[in-house]
Amino acid sequence: MLDEIFGADEDSGGIDLPAFAPARLQEAETLRASLNLETLRPAGVSTLREQVLSSVENYFALLEGEQAKDLYELVLAEVEAPLLAAVMHQTRGNQSKAAIVLGLNRGTLRTKLKQYGLL
Secondary structure, eight states: HHHHHHBOTTSSSSBOOOOOOOOOHHHHHHHHHOOOOOSSSOOOOOOHHHHHHHHHHHHHHHHHHOOOOHHHHHHHHHHHHHHHHHHHHHHHHHHHHHHHHHTOOOOHHHHHHHHTTTO
């Protein structure tokens, strides 16, 4: 954000703060620049993407060469049902709020809730 206000310093790759900028502001910008999602994630915790990939690879290994069937529907049901349940819990059962959180039409949400026995 500060680089948008003050402009980037091409030599350092950071921002070029004016001399009047408070020292704390400079410290905060330095800290922000050094942080990324990888450093904030606790050791041993994987992303949802990594967990899905690992689960699908394990599924294929369990098949022992057999042809997989309906994998898309299987994965979708495994992810979508708990997602809907968690959002409904977070919104205290308010379907309108849940639909907004999920980016779905309320009617679509109701259909999915019925599909998974959550309504």
